[in-house]
Structure formats: structure tokens, C-alpha cells
Amino acid sequence: MSYSLTEHHIPGREISFEGSNYLWLGGTNYLSIGSHPTFKFALAEGVKQFSQNFGSSRRNNLQFTIWDEFEKALATHFGVESAALCSSGLAAAQIAIQYAQQKGLSLNLAPQAHPALWRHPYLPFAGTYAEWISSHRTGQILASDGIGSPWINTFDFSFAAKMDPANFLIVDESHRAGIQDIPISCSGHLLQTVSLSKAFGIPAGVILGSTQDMEEIKKDPFWVGSSPPNPAFCYAGLHSMKAYEELSRKSSLIAQRFAANLRGLEVVITYEAGYPAFCSKAPGLFEHLKTASILVNHFAYPDITAPPVCRAILPACLSLDDIDKITAAILSYA
Numbered sequence: 316m317s318y319s320l321t322e323h324h325i326p327g328r329e330i331s332f333e334g335s336n337y338l339w340l341g342g343t344n345y346l347s348i349g350s351h352p353t354f355k356f357a358l359a360e361g362v363k364q365f366s367q368n369f370g371s372s373r374r375n376n377l378q379f380t381i382w383d384e385f386e387k388a389l390a391t392h393f394g395v396e397s398a399a400l401c402s403s404g405l406a407a408a409q410i411a412i413q414y415a416q417q418k419g420l421s422l423n424l425a426p427q428a429h430p431a432l433w434r435h436p437y438l439p440f441a442g443t444y445a446e447w448i449s450s451h452r453t454g455q456i457l458a459s460d461g462i463g464s465p466w467i468n469t470f471d472f473s474f475a476a477k478m479d480p481a482n483f484l485i486v487d488e489s490h491r492a493g494i495q496d497i498p499i500s501c502s503g504h505l506l507q508t509v510s511l512s513k514a515f516g517i518p519a520g521v522i523l524g525s526t527q528d529m530e531e532i533k534k535d536p537f538w539v540g541s542s543p544p545n546p547a548f549c550y551a552g553l554h555s556m557k558a559y560e561e562l563s564r565k566s567s568l569i570a571q572r573f574a575a576n577l578r579g580l581e582v583v584i585t586y587e588a589g590y591p592a593f594c595s596k597a598p599g600l601f602e603h604l605k606t607a608s609i610l611v612n613h614f615a616y617p618d619i620t621a622p623p624v625c626r627a628i629l630p631a632c633l634s635l636d637d638i639d640k641i642t643a644a645i646l647s648y649a
Contacts, residue, residue: 318613325349328632330610337610338637340627345494345591346562347632348516353558354551361550373400373533373543385549388556389521394498395507397529399522400549402542404489404510405431407520411506413537414528415456415483423450425459427466429487430617431508432458444470453479461488461497461507462587465616465626467594469587475501488523489513493559494566494591504528511544515559517552519544562631566591569629569638576642583648591629593645600648601625607644 320332327350330339348354365379373382386398401407408431412422422437425447433439440447451457457478462469475484482503491497492507493514499505506524511517522532532538567589574588583597601613601623611627629638 328630328637332610335608337605337608338633338641339610340629340641341610341612343490343513343628344516344630345514345628346516346559346566347630348514348555348558348562350632351555351558351562354516354555357554358547358551360554361547364550365546367547368545371543372539372541374539379546381546381549381553382543385553386521388553390523392556392559393492393507393523395523395525397524397526399529399532399538400544401520401522401538402544403518404487404508404512404520406541407508407510407522408432408485408487409434410532410535410537410541411485411508411522412456412458414532414535415485415504415506417535418481418483420454420456420481420483423447423452423455423457425457425470427460427463427468428458429460429464429489431489431510432460432485432487444468448474451478451482453481455479456483456485458485459487461486461491462495462590464490465594465612465624467585467587467590467592467626469590472499472501475499475503475505478503490592494563495589511552514563515552517544517548519548519552566629566631569631569633569635572635572638573629573642576639577645580646582645584645591631592627593629594624594626596622597625597648603648604641604644607640607647609641609644 326339329336382400386400390398412434422434424437424439426440426444428439480503484501484503485506488497488507489510492509509521511519570589570591584593584595586593613623613625615621615623
């Protein structure tokens with residue numbers, strides 16, 4: 316079954332549903348950054364300094380240094396030359412694709428690529444990932460997720476080290492950034508896009524890449540004409556970089572415990588060792604976990620006419636005892 320509930324606050328470790336409390340494994344708040352004292356204080360300070368919002372363009376006469384400072388901090392954090400902030404992860408992906416298409420390249424979308432990377436009339440490749448790699452040609456934009464969502468699939472980007480130097484590789488890293496390392500060795504143009512609203516708790520997106528590509532993107536009407544992110548949240552992000560690193564380490568420990576508990580056992584879920592999430596097509600798993608006081612996402616995505624997807628994250632606010640409870644519930648499914 317699918318379900319719906321309405322809250323008046325963002326849930327933390329637990330959520331109340333139908334009169335009972337459950338461990339909450341829904342959403343994409345991987346690091347639980349919103350409840351970290353450093354982030355909460357920094358956001359309050361950001362609102363004091365920048366108010367609630369500032370509608371503008373990054374080419375406006377009035378500029379804020381916070382945007383440049385946060386871009387530099389993100390570039391350093393991810394080990395890339397440069398970064399370009401956007402209003403959302405979808406905007407970041409679409410601006411990156413638009414920029415690359417202006418080079419006269421055609422778009423070659425990987426199988427099951429997230430809709431953020433789609434551009435009409437192109438659709439995701441219908442074959443396997445290996446077949447998609449074999450389909451690469453000169454004059455293409457190769458676009459893929461960094462890790463699959465909602466279905467958790469990892470992808471091998473070793474082909475990028477030998478790709479055509481004129482081609483672009485655009486990778487949506489929204490579900491890896493902040494919780495896993497994302498470096499990719501690429502002989503062509505590499506653009507990595509990130510929705511900062513997930514692990515980073517910021518209503519914004521960012522494009523990561525070379526200084527040359529970022530300079531050109533920042534002249535592109537698509538980027539110039541889009542709204543910049545809320546400066547108060549950028550202030551919070553800038554002053555929470557150590558908190559992100561702290562929670563990323565905790566997330567890694569949680570993911571390791573989860574994998575260790577299930578290692579070598581037959582289970583009805585799909586997961587990747589070291590990644591704090593799992594998914595499943597097993598009928599009745601949602602209800603089974605619910606009886607163990609564990610609530611996960613269960614809805615159709617991204618095709619709203621498809622069967623519901625059972626997907627769960629393991630947020631950093633969980634304890635190792637919580638992980639033991641979750642894995643015990645998974646193993647008891649018959």
C-alpha cells in the first residue's frame with residue numbers, strides 16, 4: 316500500500332503516524348543536518364544578516380560575497396576547480412545540459428537517468444548500462460546519475476578516463492554528494508551537478524567542474540536568467556562545512572554497520588555496502604517493517620502510474636542500535 320501523512324514540522328529520528336511512533340527512514344535528509352546545532356545557529360545568523368530571501372540575478376548590480384564564498388568552499392570540499400550555484404538541483408542539471416548542447420553535441424542519457432537530466436526529445440537509453448557505454452560516439456553529452464534513485468544502482472565511470480576529449484560527461488551526484496566521495500577521472504569535460512537540498516539541507520543546487528566551464532556557464536543566459544539561492548542558507552552552508560564532515564563520518568559508520576549485519580545473507584532488499592539507503596520490490600515489505608515500528612517511503616516515483624517503490628534511507632540521526640533493529644526486521648521478513 317501507499318500512504319499519506321501531513322506534518323507541521325520536519326521529523327527527526329522518529330515520526331508519529333496513526334497514533335504510534337516509528338523510526339523514520341523516509342525522504343533524502345541523509346545527514347540530518349537540519350538538527351545539528353552548528354547548522355541551526357548558522358541559519359539563524361544567516362537570516363539575521365540576509366533576511367528571508369533576495370530575488371535577483373547573479374549579474375545584478377547588487378551582489379553578495381556569500382555566493383562566491385560558498386562556491387569556493389564547495390569546490391574545495393569536492394576537490395574540483397570551480398563551482399556555480401543554482402536555485403535547485405534540477406536547475407543545475409538543466410543548465411549544465413543546456414550549456415553542453417550549445418557546443419553542438421547530442422544527448423545520450425544513461426539507462427534510468429533521473430528526469431533532472433532529461434531534455435526533449437531525448438529519453439534514457441533502453442538497454443543495459445554496459446550497452447549504453449558501448450553506444451558512446453564522438454559529439455555526445457553522456458549523462459548519468461552518480462548512483463541510482465529510487466533504485467539503488469552503482470555505476471562504473473572508468474570509461475570516462477578514455478572518453479573523447481570533446482565530449483561532455485554530466486553526472487547527477489545528488490544522492491552521493493556529502494555522503495560518499497564523488498571524484499571521477501575524465502579525459503573530456505566533466506560536469507557534476509548536485510541538489511544541495513538532500514545531504515546538505517540547503518534549498519539550492521550546484522554545478523561542479525573546471526574553471527573554464529564554470530566561467531562560460533556563468534555567461535550563459537540560462538544561468539544568468541535563473542534566480543540565485545537564498546543567501547541566508549548559503550551562509551548556513553558555508554559555516555557548517557565541519558558539521559557536514561562530522562555527520563558524513565557518522566553516516567559512513569551507520570552504512571558499514573548495516574552492511575555488516577547483512578553480509579553473506581539472502582535478503583529481499585537491494586543495497587550497496589557503504590551507502591546509507593536500501594530499496595525493494597518485495598511485496599508486503601512495507602507493511603512488515605511498519606509492524607516493527609519502522610516507516611519507509613512507499614510511493615510511485617518518478618512514473619506516478621508505476622507500482623509504489625519501497626525505499627529507505629539510514630539518516631545520520633540513527634543509532635547503531637537502531638540499525639540493528641532495522642536489519643533484524645529485514646531478516647525476519649518471510
